[in-house]
Amino acid sequence: MPQRTLRFKIHQDGRVEETVEGFTGNSCNKATKNLEEALGEVTVKNKSSDAFISNQNENLKHLNNESNVTF
């Protein structure tokens, strides 16, 4: 049972940095699509390095997730 994590940094000017972790395949895009549409315009979007790691490789995935934390 994977844990989905959403991290947000909401700047004083309203700019939002969002990090989405713990999803497999394309489900992470689906998870935040509604939210991103309600918030405004996505200006930067980067897929992180664990995009191609399978479900089974939880340890490696966890490491990658940690390196993905930017704040």
Add this chain to the structure above:
Amino acid sequence: MSHFSTIKTQLKEAEPLIKALNHFGYSINQEEKFVKGYRGQFTAVDISMNLPGDTQVGFKWDNNSNAYELVTDLDLWKFEIPVERFISKVTQMYAYQTIISKTQEDGYQIVEQKNKNDGSIELVLTKWEN
């Protein structure tokens, strides 16, 4: 897969915008939806704030930007903070309210919330899924 996004927040929905205004102690005038300006001109708005004194502030839906835009007469602006700062504060709180309501709909729970020294708000939400 994971991703990292940066989003330029726009005031796209009325509900989180009204919640943001309420958060700062401003109530909404449901009856009179207009902003009165200098020389008594009226501009129709979609969301009108109840304010003491002459300052009148509202938000009007703009079809070009597809978002709500602030309407006020700057000659009558008597808030302690400049209008740009007011818009920033409302936009930040709008983003917060939108994130909270949309993620709760999806079953996420807040595990961490911090007000940082740089004025930003940090939020961490999680959900366990089969």
